[in-house]
Amino acid sequence: VLSAVGITSNIEGIGLEEAGVEIEKGKVKVDEYYKTTADGIYAIGDIIHGPALAHVASHEGIICVEKLAGKHVEPMDYGNIPCCTYTTPEIASVGMTEKAAKEAGYEIKVGKFPYSASGKASAAGAKEGFVKVIFDAKYGEWLGAHLIGDHVTEMIAEVVVARKLETTGEEIIKAVHPHPTMSEAIMEAVAAAYGEVIHL
DSSP states (O other): OOOOOOOOOOOTTSSTTTTTOOEETTEEOOOTTOBOSSTTOBOOGGGBSSOOOHHHHHHHHHHHHHHHTTOOOOOOOGGGOOEEEOSSSOEEEEEOOHHHHHHTTOOEEEEEEEGGGOHHHHHTTOOOOEEEEEEETTTOOEEEEEEESTTHHHHHHHHHHHHHTTOOHHHHHHSOOOSSOSTHHHHHHHHHHTTOOOOO
């Protein structure tokens, strides 16, 4: 049996429209710092447009409060949100797919490293899975990553941080990754994209 469940925002009948808060397609309309169309009212999380993820709502709340406190705050980069599926095997991704990158006009480098080539995955009996990475061939920007296998929801954070810091593929390859670990599969996939993979 497959049960596909979505969510809807529970914002009806609580006086938002009467307070001057604009609703757009069932969600509260906000600016990049989560201010609604009504003075003094802010909204974050599942009731606004964007990914309905706990880690997104948490970060939106931090941005909103820091902006209210007068701090210089960068708006959320919704293109660098990790998406995780807690199944067996786990699935994690961030950024563009190969198809989306091509459609956006990028010339790309793609690297893929199978879990079957990972010493740690083999020792753990978790040889099913892979790490796939997509880079801009011209400037080295890390465009996306897609992982399937054990512990990938833990591993995706390295990609998110690297993308935030605009780390290049060459920098990832040169950063020493511990061995044997599942996370070294990320470095190996990047090395594969740049023709420098050793453990395949």
